[in-house]
Amino acid sequence: MAFPDLQSFIRLLEARGELVRVHTPVSRELEITEIADRLVKTGGPAVLFEQVLGSDFPLVIGLMGTRERTALALGVADLDELAARVRHLIDLKGARGLGGLLGQLPKLRDAMNLPPRRVNTGPAQEVVWRGDEVDLSRLPILKCWPQDGGPFVTLPLVITKDPETGERNMGMYRMQVMGRNVTGMHWQRHKTGTRHLEKARALGQRLEVAVAIGGDPALIYAATAPLPPIPGLDEFALAGYLRGQRYPVMKGVTVDLDVPANAEFILEGYVDPQEPWVMEGPFGDHTGFYTLPDLYPQFHVTAVTMRRQPIYPATIVGRPPMEDAYLIEASERLFLPAAQLILPEIVDYHMPPAGVAHNLVVVSIKKSYPGQAYKVANGLFGLGQMMFAKVIVVVDEGVKVNDFAAVWREVAQKAVPGRDTLTTRGPTDVLDHSSRGWGYGGKLIIDATTKRPEEVGGAVSSRDEQAGDLAPEAFAPQVAASLPTSGGVLAQTQTPDGYWLVALNKTRPGQAQELAQLFAAHPAAAGMRHLLLVDEETNVHDLQDVWWTILNNIDPERDVWPQGGLLVWDGARKLPEEGFVRPWPPKIVMDEAVVRRVDALWHLYGLAPLQVTPPEKEGAAQ
Structure with a gap:
């Protein structure tokens, strides 16, 4: 099923009971994040906030916050169907004769849906702000987490064009608002946007940029997809394939770029490669930790175009599971x-x-x-x-x-x-x-x-x-009384599967190595295969929390090693005295005052009481 735009998808979700409208005024600074975080972690509905304090526009969040809603957004009954569709498309074996060619027509029709379709006008340009009219503070852009450097556009579809080849790219890169018409542009070194900027620098020219906010769900997803470098395959082409029809695009009003005709908002402007980069961040990132401040280029907004009655879509990232x-x-x-x-x-x-x-x-x-x-x-x-x-x-x-x-x-x-x-x-x-x-x-x-x-x-x-x-049966957890408690150990447990989970208060270099030797030599190690060392903020009785901390906090070459019969995973923070020179970022935690405020106002939001057990959390806690 193809959705002509984001608002048609919103209407469908509301009709299915998968979206709730909140009429109570809410703050875009932390409050919306706290509400959305609770809902996504419990399989709750998407939410349309009709009154966002300080903004002229409503905000929707959580549109693809469950597996089922994501499948619906992409036009399939289940996400596994995506693999079947692609397998069908790429199985284009040579066909001889007229009969063989006719047999390939359905697949060729799918392939013909890939290129975008040029239109002259579209809803995304019904209203145009230029010059001094541009004021990003009028949009309900979220400050998501307490230590964030400011408000961030979290669901932007950033469009650029290779200055030499004309190759088009669309990616999703967070954008920190730094002024009424300026944002950061979080182009990492591996990203295509960075490559386009470097080419513009070599040519001595600015790089035009358009940022779509909204568009139908297939396009929003396509901007996140890790596309292979295949000529003619870009994010508009992928969205067209998922929609089953060519994607409508039109020229920007101040930039020579194709923009989605069905977007809610479009920010047009440029990045000047000759400008000094500016400090961006911190940002509560998808890792569940803050990304610390770093230098990134600036995006200057020359125009904002939009629908007559647009809805601003957003997402949040942080501790998993998230959208x-x-x-x-x-x-x-x-x-x-x-x-x-x-x-x-x-x-x-x-x-x-x-x-x-x-x-x-x-x-x-x-x-x-x-x-x-x-x-x-x-x-x-x-x-x-x-x-x-x-x-x-x-x-x-x-x-x-x-x-x-x-x-x-x-x-x-x-x-x-x-x-x-x-x-x-x-x-x-x-x-x-x-x-x-x-x-x-x-x-x-x-x-x-x-x-x-x-x-x-x-x-x-x-x-x-x-x-x-x-x-x-080779694994035999020991009774808690027999486990070692020295070396800064705060909490620990052993699982029937052979995992020894230990939280420690790390105060000195080499502490994890000392504990590994102590634990490997202890009789309680007889039934264990893995020793997982984590920080004091980790719940050793929650296997998801333990592995999330471990996987974020290790460099496997340095922090994973055999010790006796155990494989040790050192997921504690690393210290400067251990040769780790970069700052260690904090985990994302919501401000307690905001948590209490949302607790107190929950009954006014019109949202159902939260479930106790998240329905989509993988793997039971041990």
Whole structure:
């Protein structure tokens, strides 16, 4: 089902009981975030805030805040259908003769929907602000988290054009409002926007930029998708394919760029590569930590165009699960067939919310020879944005990759520390605060597949001299009274799956290594396979919270090592005395006064009481 615009999708959600209108005035500074965060973590509805204090426009949030709503937005009954559609499209085998050609027509019709369709006018230019009329404070742009550097546009579709080739790009890059007509432009070093800016610098010219806010859901998703570098395939083409019809675009009023004709707002302007970059941030990011301030270019807004009655769409990111988890899952499904074309033994893969996309990838394979797990993992590291993956876990084809608890049981039972773990190095996401260098760090491959005889003859720990896979009964949690409590240990527990979860108050360098030696030598380690060390803010009884902290806070080459029969994961903060020179960012926590305010006003919002157990949280707490 194709939606002509965002508002048609909003009407459908409201008709289905998936969107609630809030008539009570709300603040765009933190209050909307607190409401939206509670709802997305409990599978609640999208919300249309009709009165945002200090703004002329309503705001909608959480439009794709569940798996089901994301599927609906992309025109499928279930996200798994995306893989089937792409597999059908790319299976364009040569057809001979008229009969063979006619048999390909349905697929060719799909492909013809890819290029955008030029129109002369559209709703997105019904109202135009120019010059002194431009005032971004009139839009309900959110300050999401207490330590954010200011309000941020969180759902922008940033459009640029290669100054040399004319290649078009659309990406989603956060934008901090720095004045009535100026924002930051968070173009990281790996992004296409950065490449376009550098070309403009070399040519001695400004780079024109258009930022669409809104558009139909397929276009919003397409701006987040990690598209492969295929000529003719851009975000408008992907949206056209998902819609089943060519995407309508028109020329901007002050920029020579194609903009979506059905957007709610469009910000037009430029980035001057000769200007000094400005300090942007902090920002409560999708990692669940603040991204600390850094230098980025400025975007100057020369015009704002909009519908006559626009709705401002927004999202929030932070501690998982968040709305972006479902957009990530859509990309998984969409690009699974392409990954299988290159690595045909792949059965399925998944990036769990606890891994915030790039920190953890679980892949199941049809294994037929020794070493195949490493071949697949290394192949994945070379596929587009998969190069940012930090930990790849490879499991057998019968394991459900989206069953978080089952995956880690497989790891405990089939991956012997040191024998079935391999560290390497490569590019990392620049938001990774724990890597050994900016955008560069360690990676970990865990082979949790059933081993062949050739794979069990290498180095193993003394406990695992037999080097066979372990049955679940091999793990025996110890009683709490027998566990060690020295070295800054604040809380700990052991799971039936062989994981020892320990929260510590880190006060000195080398403390994690000391604890690892102590714990590995303790009798309580006899039934354990992994030692997970986390900070004092982590709940050791919540497996999701533990793994989220671990995966954010490790550089695998530095922080994951075999100790006796344990694989140690040091997820505590790193200190300057340990050679870590970058500032360590705080975890995102909402201001308590805002939490109390939302508690007090919840009954006025017209929202249902919150569920106790999040319905879409993967893996039960241990």
